[in-house]
Amino acid sequence: MNTTASAGSLHIQGLVKEYRPGVPVLKSIDLKIDGTGLTSIIGPSGTGKSTLIRCINRLVDPTAGAIWLDVGGQRLDMARLQGAALRHSRRHIGMVFQEYNLVERLTVMENLLTGRLGYLSAWKAWRRKFAPEDFERAYQLLDVVGLGSFANQRADALSGGQRQRVGIARALMQQPALLLADEPTSSLDPKTSVEIIQLLGDQGRERGIPVIVNIHDVELARRYSDRIVGMTGGHVVYDGPPAGLTDDHLQTIYGGQAWMQ
Amino acid sequence: MDAVNATARPASTAFAWSGKQKLALLALLAYTVYVIAQIDLSPARLLSGLHQGARFLSRMFPPDVGKMDVLWEGIRETLQIAVLATVGGVALSLPVGLMAARNMVPHWLCAGARGLIAVCRAVHPVITAIMFVKAVGFGPLAGILALTVATVGFVGKLFADAIEEISHKQIEAVRATGASFGNVVLFGVLPQVMSRFVGFATYQLDSNLRNSTMVGIVGAGGIGGALFSAFLRFEYSFVCTILATVIAIIVVGELVVNATRKALDV
Numbered sequence: 001m002n003t004t005a006s007a008g009s010l011h012i013q014g015l016v017k018e019y020r021p022g023v024p025v026l027k028s029i030d031l032k033i034d035g036t037g038l039t040s041i042i043g044p045s046g047t048g049k050s051t052l053i054r055c056i057n058r059l060v061d062p063t064a065g066a067i068w069l070d071v072g073g074q075r076l077d078m079a080r081l082q083g084a085a086l087r088h089s090r091r092h093i094g095m096v097f098q099e100y101n102l103v104e105r106l107t108v109m110e111n112l113l114t115g116r117l118g119y120l121s122a123w124k125a126w127r128r129k130f131a132p133e134d135f136e137r138a139y140q141l142l143d144v145v146g147l148g149s150f151a152n153q154r155a156d157a158l159s160g161g162q163r164q165r166v167g168i169a170r171a172l173m174q175q176p177a178l179l180l181a182d183e184p185t186s187s188l189d190p191k192t193s194v195e196i197i198q199l200l201g202d203q204g205r206e207r208g209i210p211v212i213v214n215i216h217d218v219e220l221a222r223r224y225s226d227r228i229v230g231m232t233g234g235h236v237v238y239d240g241p242p243a244g245l246t247d248d249h250l251q252t253i254y255g256g257q258a259w260m261q
Numbered sequence: 262m263d264a265v266n267a268t269a270r271p272a273s274t275a276f277a278w279s280g281k282q283k284l285a286l287l288a289l290l291a292y293t294v295y296v297i298a299q300i301d302l303s304p305a306r307l308l309s310g311l312h313q314g315a316r317f318l319s320r321m322f323p324p325d326v327g328k329m330d331v332l333w334e335g336i337r338e339t340l341q342i343a344v345l346a347t348v349g350g351v352a353l354s355l356p357v358g359l360m361a362a363r364n365m366v367p368h369w370l371c372a373g374a375r376g377l378i379a380v381c382r383a384v385h386p387v388i389t390a391i392m393f394v395k396a397v398g399f400g401p402l403a404g405i406l407a408l409t410v411a412t413v414g415f416v417g418k419l420f421a422d423a424i425e426e427i428s429h430k431q432i433e434a435v436r437a438t439g440a441s442f443g444n445v446v447l448f449g450v451l452p453q454v455m456s457r458f459v460g461f462a463t464y465q466l467d468s469n470l471r472n473s474t475m476v477g478i479v480g481a482g483g484i485g486g487a488l489f490s491a492f493l494r495f496e497y498s499f500v501c502t503i504l505a506t507v508i509a510i511i512v513v514g515e516l517v518v519n520a521t522r523k524a525l526d527v
Contacts, residue, residue, distance in 0.1 A: 057437055084441075091439035101434035105452045114448050118439025125444045167434075174438055 007209045008071040008092055008177030009034030010056065015065035015079075017051050025051050027234035028065070037226035038201040038211045042218055044254050048234045049214040053182050055079070056212075057093040058086055069093070071177040091118035094171030096181035096200070100163040102155040108166050109151040112138040115173025134173070141169040145199065161192035168199060172207075179204055181213040185220065193217065197224045218250065321501035328499060332506060335477065335484030339510075342404040342473040342483050347466045349405070350412020355458075357413055358420025359446065365424060378421070381414030386472050390481035401482030408469050408476065415468070419461045420454070427453040459525055463518045470514045474507050 015029040025048040033039055041049045054060035056067055058078060067078040069089065076089045094115075102111050116134045117125060124130075142148050145165040150158070155166060164184060171179060181200055185193035197213070201224055204211035215221045221228055222242040230238030230245070230253040238249045251257055360366050361374035390407035397403050427450060435449035477485025484503060491499045 059433055059437060087439045087441060089439070090437060093437070095434070095437040097430065097434060099430055101430040103431045103435065103449060103452050104428075105455075106448070110448075114435055114440070115438050117435060117441075117444040117448055120440075120444060122441060122443030122447065125447050170434075170438075 006072040006177055007034075007036070007207075008069050010178060010210065010212075011066075011068040011070070012052075012056075013066040013068070015052070015055060015067065016063045017048065017055060017060065018063045024063070025234055026055070026062075029234075029236055031229065031236065031239070033210050033212060033227075034070075035210065036205050036208050038197075038204055038213060038224060039227045039229060040213050040215050040221035040225040041229045041231060042215060042221050042253065043231035045216075047231050049231055050182055052231070053095075053180050053212065053214055056178075056180060057090050057095055059095075069178065087118060091174055092177040094174045094176030094179045096164070096167050096171050096179070096184045098183040098186050100160070100167045100187075102158075102163055102166055102170070104156040105154065107152050107154055108142070108147060108158070109135075109138055111155050111166055112141065112170050112173050115170040118174065138169070138173060141172055144172075144203075145169045160188050161195070164188060164192075164196050165199070168196070168203070172203060177209055179209060179211040181211065183214045183216065186216055193220060194224075317497065320497040323498060324501040324505060325496065325498035326502060328502075331487050332484070332502060335487040335503070336506060336510065338401045338404075339470075339473045339477070339483035339485075342401050342408060342476065342481075343466065343469040343514075345405045346408030346412055346473070347462065347469045350409040350469075351416055351462045351465065353409065353413050354416040354420050357417040359424060359450075361417060361421035362424035364427075364429070365446075365450070374417075375421070378414055378417045381410050382418065383414075384410075386411040387475060387479055390476040391479045394480045399480040399482075404473060404476040404481035404483055407481055408472055411472065412465050412469065416461050416465050420458060423454045423457045423461075424450060456526070460522060463522050467515055467518045471511060474510075 010031070010033045012029055012031040012033075015026055016024050017026040018024045029052060041052065043049050051060055055062045056069075056078060058081070062079050065079060069076045069078050069092065071092050076092075078086075078089060081089055103114065106114070113130050113134060116130055120130065139148075139151070142151055145168060147162060147165055147169070150162065150166075155163065158166065164187075167184075179200065184200065185196050188196060197215075197220055200211050200213060213221075213225075222245065225242050228238065228240065228242050228245055229236055230249060232253045232255075237252050238245060247257075247260060250260060357374055357377060360370050361378055363371050366374075386407050389410050390403055393403035393406045397406065431453060432445060432449040435445050440448065473483050473485075474488075475483075475485050477483035477487070478489045480486060484507060488500065488503045488507075491497075491503060
């Protein structure tokens with residue numbers, strides 16, 4: 001299968017986001033993420049993990065700072081792009097959501113094909129004129145995520161784990177240069193959570209692209225990440241390999257210690 | 262529970278009427294009594310009205326079946342008005358409804374579309390029909406235009422409200438793929454609202470069928486014209502035939518619409 005989509009490298013500089021003026025959620029974030037590997041962002045609720053991820057593909061508009069995405073020899077300024085240029089750059093960034101965000105009344109196959117909408121004119125989309133290789137790729141991806149026989153099922157008939165696999169396959173349909181996942185396991189049981197994280201990591205490695213995951217489960221992050229970014233209060237307070245993450249770090253990130261016993 | 266706390270509690274106000282509610286009810290009652298006094302609503306008048314009604318009904322029978330060509334012509338026009346106005350109105354309601362959804366378009370566009378819908382809704386179809394008769398002359402075209410306007414006013418608003426209630430998460434996911442606004446509408450919005458749209462459209466067909474029997478009274482085509490002139494000529498037996506046919510058509514129309522809704526599972 002074609003996994004030769006060019007890998008993206010992400011460079012975030014001085015990123016600030018204020019939903020209300022004067023109340024920053026992100027307080028100057030600096031991060032460089034490139035090469036292959038699963039980067040987990042951990043931190044307490046409300047610390048801006050989700051905002052950070054959403055700033056990267058501009059589902060949220062940052063207040064200040066720069067987000068550079070290098071892909072295929074091009075440098076995209078994700079923080080400032082607008083209109084068609086923004087939409088074109090979003091095609092390079094796949095996103096997986098906590099609540100899967102599938103279009104419920106469409107089938108699994110149709111949901112996968114929505115991953116190609118960035119490449120389709122509205123006229124073609126209206127006539128459902130997806131390229132034959134899109135269908136081919138969709139079938140291959142369904143096999144990869146283990147849903148080969150589910151192509152014509154409606155999305156709202158699937159279980160949580162199956163839905164998230166469809167969500168991942170949809171993101172991979174974009175042949176992304178970067179894969180984002182916003183708490184992809186928070187609505188899933190422990191066994192399925194492990195499978196989903198493994199799937200994200202495997203696909204990232206196979207395609208040679210970086211994968212950035214927001215995650216609440218510290219143990220899961222430790223076991224499957226190549227790198228951990230710990231955030232608290234809108235700052236990055238830990239950035240390094242899982243092995244280097246100590247109880248002291250966790251106490252800084254989450255506060256208190258009763259939960260660690 | 263200690264006694265001090267219990268006595269400190271305020272008296273229960275559960276289910277109590279507030280002063281404003283009592284005042285509003287009192288005002289409504291006072292106005293009703295005043296109006297009854299104004300329009301001279303006496304038992305004697307009601308009684309004589311019943312007598313008149315009985316005479317009228319007795320003159321309606323037996324129904325006149327001698328003018329079936331006039332009847333058929335009117336019914337044909339009525340059905341044409343209902344179907345064309347529904348098709349045209351629903352087609353127009355799609356873009357208007359989308360533009361009137363606050364979660365999809367900029368504020369100024371939304372305000373404009375909402376204003377258009379409000380104007381379409383504000384005027385009763387019969388009054389719109391009078392205006393279109395002045396504009397395009399007597400005949401079914403005026404009725405079609407009048408009911409198209411009414412359809413945009415009603416269905417456009419329902420479409421807009423339905424679009425405002427959709428799940429934002431599904432939209433967000435489609436946007437994240439780099440899809441254009443048009444593609445987000447096609448693959449994120451429409452799948453969420455399509456079945457409700459079909460439901461609204463069939464309801465509107467039902468409603469247009471009723472209204473299209475009425476616009477003829479002002480000369481905008483359909484069976485209403487024949488009905489009105491039969492009244493004017495005191496041909497109450499033909500009135501009876503027309504009314505019976507209209508009722509039959511409405512009932513059949515409702516059965517067809519219900520069967521369609523069931524078949525389409527909406």
